[in-house]
Amino acid sequence: MMGKVVEVLGENMAPGMETQIAIRTHQIPHEWPAEVEQQVAGLTEEVPEEAKQGRVDLRALPLVTIDGEDARDFDDAVYCEAKKGGGWRLWVAIADVSYYVRPDTALDKEAINRGNSVYFPSQVVPMLPEVLSNGLCSLNPQVDRLCMVCEMTVSETGKLSGYKHYEAVMNSHARLTYTKVHEILEGDEELRERYKALVPHLEELHKMYQVLKSARDERGAIEFETVETKFIFNAQRKIESIEPVVRNDAHKLIEECMILANIASASLVEKAKEAALYRVHEPPGEERLTGFRDFLGELGLDLSGGLEPSPTDYANLMKQIGERPDKELIQTMLLRSMKQAVYNADNAGHFGLALKRYAHFTSPIRRYPDLLLHRAIKYLIAKQEGRNQDRWTPTGGYHYSFDDMDFYGEQCSMTERRADDATREVSDWLKCEYMQDHVGEELEGVVANVTSFGFFVRLTELHIDGLVHISTLANDYYHYDPIGQRLVGESFGAIYRLGDAVKVKVLAVNLDDRQIDFELVETSRKLRGQGKTAKKRADEARAKAQGKKEAATKGACGKSPTKSELKPQVEATRRPDSEGRSKPKKTKAPKKRKDQARKKSGKVRDKTK
Secondary structure, rough: OOOOOOOOOOOOOOOHHHHHHHHHHOOOOOOOHHHHHHHHOOOOOOOOHHHHHEEEEEEOOEEEEEEEOOOOOOOEEEEEOOOOOOOOOEEEEEEEEHHOOOOOOHHHHHHHHHOOOOEEOOOEEEOOOHHHHHHHHOOEEEEEEEEEEEEEOOOOOOEOOOOOEEEEEEOOOEEEEHHHHHHHHOOHHHHHHHOOOOOOHHHHHHHHHHHHHHHHHHHOOOOOOOOEEEEOOOOOOOEEEEEOOOOEEEEEEEHHHHHHHHHHHHHHHHOOOOOOOOEEOOOOHHHHHHHHHHHHHOOOOOOOOOOOOOHHHHHHHHHHHHHOHHHHHHHHHHHHHHOEEEEOOOOEEEEOOOOOOOOOOOOOEEEHHHHHHHHHHHHHHHHHOOOOOOOOOOOOOOOOOHHHHHHHHHHHHHHHHHHHHHHHHHHHHHHHHHHHHHHHOEEEEEEEEEEEEEEEEOOOOOOOOOEEHHHHHHOOOEEEEOOOOOOEEEEOOOEEOOOOEEEEEEEEEEEOEEEEEEEEEEEEEOOOOOOHHHHHHHHHHHHHHHOOOOOHHHHHEEEOOOOOOOOOOOOOOOOOOOOOOOOOOOOOOOOHHHHHHHHHHHOOOOOOO
16 A cells, blocks of 8 residues: 655654644644635734724723633623622623624635634644734733623522623723632732722622522532643643642633523523524433443432433532542543533523523634624624614525524534544643653552453542553452442452552553553552452342343453453543553454443543533
8 A cells, every 4th residue: 555745744752743643633624725814914903993883882891801821812801790779780791703704704614614723732723813813803901802792680699680782892901810810809919909990890790609609509500520630831842740720719700600691692592583503411311321320329329310310410419429539530420421512503401501591602712603693693683773784694684594503513513522532632642741751650549440451540649540451450350340330359359449549650651552551559448358259249240230141251351361352551531432442562452342441431521511
């Protein structure tokens, strides 16, 4: 077979090479077509005066952006004030991308093709050219910007009591960070003095957030607290450390403001019966639900609600978990039991947020569904005011049909998954690169997943997963109990199961396959069960789970694996269905088992929102 070189990316281990490979492997559009370059060539970072005409002037309103320290594109700004009769008035101003990106233009077609911005650890592939994403559309401080506003009233009990949308011009009064806002709310004197004009507004935001949080808990929304990590790079773009992302009240109050604006926007288009994209999250399926309940039963926990548990049932389970040491693991398994949220033209509600209607309105710089929703809302505003919408079609009608939205829903759901897969792949590679410098070290961890060929351990400090292969567990023959999610030693009754605290040694790292091997050093749990009693328990569990003799064939795995079994290697991962399984030194693992491991193992991010 002959091939040809289509592109030379550079040195194999050059910093950033992993990102370039992932971009091409997952076919992520990353070069701007000539037509797009021509369309944006004349743009500057200053809003034309004629574009400001006919809009509500909010430049005197002290709207501020609150984002991460590394953020470069600012979609949203907020302002909150108390109402005299109780409750609050909340303004959420969102970048008016739809003014600059018109339907059927080269810019719009490329935005559809990309679907969303892709955020790699050290690079961003934007949905829009930077002159828009970081410039003209971004709500940068102290400059005039066009925006779409959702102005809302919130009751003293946290209910959305009213809303209206309109086009406006704004001027952000400050570019704040989550860290700064958190420190201001905690009483930092220097920051409170520096931003003294904004402090009352931030305090009202926080008061409103506390009420919104109570309302969220009351309706039964599921509060996930899984740990995200970030890479800290040095000047040479090599990983210096891997650190957990700490969420504080500033993160959460902005999230609640955005959720409220998304609810209001979804309500508007649903009431008008116009074609739009909703963010849909369906209840979990029966198979996953059964598996999750079996897992909970082994831990002495219970999920109520029968065959159709409600979000409240899940919220009550989260209360049962409390501050258990295996809390993160249980939440990870809960998240795996959920379906992934998607974009759909038909509103089916949002299970995770316990909402009857939900849509994405707040991030049009980086998500195409939000841009579509802005266009729908603009059309409805013009229709209500009796203005002709010639910007959409020559006849003044709405630009999109429900069939159009079916296509956009599938396209945007696909591009979102594509971005997730690519960024996860890069994160896995970077974790392996980092762990190469830690081979031979002994580290604390917890058993995060159990399979017939061993168990995965998540390192406590680094949140990186690796495999302790069954062949490294000496002096016994182990049976896999799929219901109990454990390996049970036949002769001596040693048990390894989900949630066990263990110490492991880093054996090896395979950077090409993004796999990490661990070897068990010790476990903090006492080995339970002896001899035939332990074997009997494992056999009974297998029989109950499978009901056929194939359970014994698939579940039994000894310390001396056959050629069809796996050697100890596994990816460092963050989501389900992400682990590629390893191969023995001389033979490849069966593809079916590789795929099963890929589906079952790994760290999970919350993709229900």
